[in-house]
Amino acid sequence: MTAPTPPLRPLGARRRWSRLLLSLATLLCACSKPTTDEIRIGEFGSLTGGTATFGISTHEGLMLALDEINASGGLLGKKVTVITEDNQSKPEESVTAVLKLIKQNEVAAVIGEVASSRSLAAAPQCQANKIPMLSPASTNPKVTQVGDYIFRACFIDPFQGSTMARFAVDRLHAKRIAILTDAKNDYSVGLTEFFKATAKQLGAEIVAEESYAEGDIEFKAQLTAIKATNPDVIYAPGYYTECALIARQARELGIEVPFLGGDGWDSPKTVEIGGKAVEGTYITNHYSPEDQRPEVQKFIADYKAKYGGKTPDAMAVLGYDAMRMMADAIRRAGSTDGDKIRDALATTKDFSGVSGHISMDAERNAQKDIVVLQIRDGQFRFVESIAPTAG
Amino acid sequence: MDQLAQQLVNGLAWGSIYALIALGYTMVYGVLRLINFAHGDVYMIGAMSAFYFAHWLGLADAPSLFGFVVVMGLAMLTCALLGALIERAAYRPLRRQPRWAMLTTAIGVSMLLEYGGQALFGPDPKFFPQLIASAPALRLGGAVVTNIDLLIFGVSLALMLGLRWLVYGTRVGMALRAVSVNVDAASLMGINVNTIIAMTFMIGSALAAAAGAMVGLRNPKIEPLMGLMPGIKAFVAAVLGGIGNFPGAVAGGLLMGVTETLVAAYISSTYRDAVAFVILIAVLLVRPAGLFGTVTVEKV
Numbered sequence: 036m037t038a039p040t041p042p043l044r045p046l047g048a049r050r051r052w053s054r055l056l057l058s059l060a061t062l063l064c065a066c067s068k069p070t071t072d073e074i075r076i077g078e079f080g081s082l083t084g085g086t087a088t089f090g091i092s093t094h095e096g097l098m099l100a101l102d103e104i105n106a107s108g109g110l111l112g113k114k115v116t117v118i119t120e121d122n123q124s125k126p127e128e129s130v131t132a133v134l135k136l137i138k139q140n141e142v143a144a145v146i147g148e149v150a151s152s153r154s155l156a157a158a159p160q161c162q163a164n165k166i167p168m169l170s171p172a173s174t175n176p177k178v179t180q181v182g183d184y185i186f187r188a189c190f191i192d193p194f195q196g197s198t199m200a201r202f203a204v205d206r207l208h209a210k211r212i213a214i215l216t217d218a219k220n221d222y223s224v225g226l227t228e229f230f231k232a233t234a235k236q237l238g239a240e241i242v243a244e245e246s247y248a249e250g251d252i253e254f255k256a257q258l259t260a261i262k263a264t265n266p267d268v269i270y271a272p273g274y275y276t277e278c279a280l281i282a283r284q285a286r287e288l289g290i291e292v293p294f295l296g297g298d299g300w301d302s303p304k305t306v307e308i309g310g311k312a313v314e315g316t317y318i319t320n321h322y323s324p325e326d327q328r329p330e331v332q333k334f335i336a337d338y339k340a341k342y343g344g345k346t347p348d349a350m351a352v353l354g355y356d357a358m359r360m361m362a363d364a365i366r367r368a369g370s371t372d373g374d375k376i377r378d379a380l381a382t383t384k385d386f387s388g389v390s391g392h393i394s395m396d397a398e399r400n401a402q403k404d405i406v407v408l409q410i411r412d413g414q415f416r417f418v419e420s421i422a423p424t425a426g
Numbered sequence: 427m428d429q430l431a432q433q434l435v436n437g438l439a440w441g442s443i444y445a446l447i448a449l450g451y452t453m454v455y456g457v458l459r460l461i462n463f464a465h466g467d468v469y470m471i472g473a474m475s476a477f478y479f480a481h482w483l484g485l486a487d488a489p490s491l492f493g494f495v496v497v498m499g500l501a502m503l504t505c506a507l508l509g510a511l512i513e514r515a516a517y518r519p520l521r522r523q524p525r526w527a528m529l530t531t532a533i534g535v536s537m538l539l540e541y542g543g544q545a546l547f548g549p550d551p552k553f554f555p556q557l558i559a560s561a562p563a564l565r566l567g568g569a570v571v572t573n574i575d576l577l578i579f580g581v582s583l584a585l586m587l588g589l590r591w592l593v594y595g596t597r598v599g600m601a602l603r604a605v606s607v608n609v610d611a612a613s614l615m616g617i618n619v620n621t622i623i624a625m626t627f628m629i630g631s632a633l634a635a636a637a638g639a640m641v642g643l644r645n646p647k648i649e650p651l652m653g654l655m656p657g658i659k660a661f662v663a664a665v666l667g668g669i670g671n672f673p674g675a676v677a678g679g680l681l682m683g684v685t686e687t688l689v690a691a692y693i694s695s696t697y698r699d700a701v702a703f704v705i706l707i708a709v710l711l712v713r714p715a716g717l718f719g720t721v722t723v724e725k726v
Contacts, residue, residue, distance in 0.1 A: 252645035256695070288570055
């Protein structure tokens, strides 16, 4: 059977097309040819959206580290540049952002994200393209379980959750504990799980377990139910926008007991929105500005000088530490090859960061101290520091 | 028992907000047979404009009831103008077109407000200034009613009574009812249909703005996408009560608020949003025209 002959096109037209394609191809080659005089690192984060302060703080810390690295001669004799993509606080945008960084900007490594759900969305892309990804602050264990190219510069939820449970039972002598979880958030669900397990083990009773969804603004139904169970403390491991409103509405209903939370509370907005309602809240966190170690005090002074006197929060510290850990790994790897950077990151040991002495464990999680802070007079004040062995 | 009383107070306060928004849906449906999907976003603009007025007028730093009333009034005025603008620019040119054209445009206007709002106000949540400091005002058994809850009940009731007087007690209201019965006949009787429809949009939008300002006061976190869920819920409330029916919209809104609160309190907050729609389906199966609606038989 003969195929129908396609209509003939004038020869000139075809030649014009192929010439156009050829010139386009040369153009593309010229664009994507990696420039040899710089090392590119990609950053994706929530610069806008519901948790914008997380992304902005991380970015500020990261840029401070970048300035220091370039001021001392860059890496491997090359200047380092950071390309930043905003994901608007959305998991689906995170996928687009890392793909753009990897495919279009051809970065050697990726730093991001704070929120575990967004790190989890982006991590498979980095793993598939063999680009090392270092999350500064995602604490859900699942993040680094995606694959051997995924690392984190912070502790994980089992440590954070169980430390708070120990603190609540041992130090605050809490016997009846209510929990209010953000059911749509991997981070919050993870913390709840580990907090609950440890608290029960230590003999405390979980009297109420309520939940809400990220973005909610009305929590009085759940809080009224919690009030009826008469708890000693309320554990609310969510993010600052919701938690500050939760505290507010709890006080309006006449609930006077203290709140406990995780590092998701660490934002200036907590106090701005929560006001007097968040006073007395205890949270687990990565660092305290009251820590007197010289690394910490130097970082705070430099940060204040660069950003108009603003006190850095934990996310800024982790952004700074993540960038410096990445630079350290590239220096030790002696190359921008993905596999070599990965091997160097995996062997990070006793790295002296602002958030403590950091070593990577076999699961690519950073091992370091945790601090407990309390909100007093609108400030996050240092209460105590707890070593990983205790968890 | 104390807990139930408290949950009812929570639910009624939240339901009053739904009721105010639902009234706007019902009014527009009455005169145009249009579901104005942009209505939830007008509520967002109400909260946002109240936020900006409070800061511009310096009232954010000097909390008072008077300050809040001024801010709410200005927000209502802003949204009334916005409502008139939306009607004139987006819906009036399509009035003689098939009904789906207007419906699709409504979805477009909604998106324009949401994403235009993100560009204009920024996508980050804003903290609504505390024009009135929240304090317990009343104790009913074990239930605490805050002064803000009382304000919401009072303002909602006043606005609803005002609306009732306007619709049933004035000549304008009579014209409005005439237009909703039959546009052509009303026009033949010398009623300026364009003016009446524009007014309907203005009143509905002003009610949504009042709801927005009061929500800002009660739950002080506002952002450009905040109108999405309340908009859908209020629409459900309007249908539940019988769309086009004023007491129906109020009853539907209150019922929604109370049911949602009770579901979140006694079942699980995960099912809260789903339950609203289950109730809607259940009611419509038994009463297709809604709780207060009357089935009109189309004469051929």
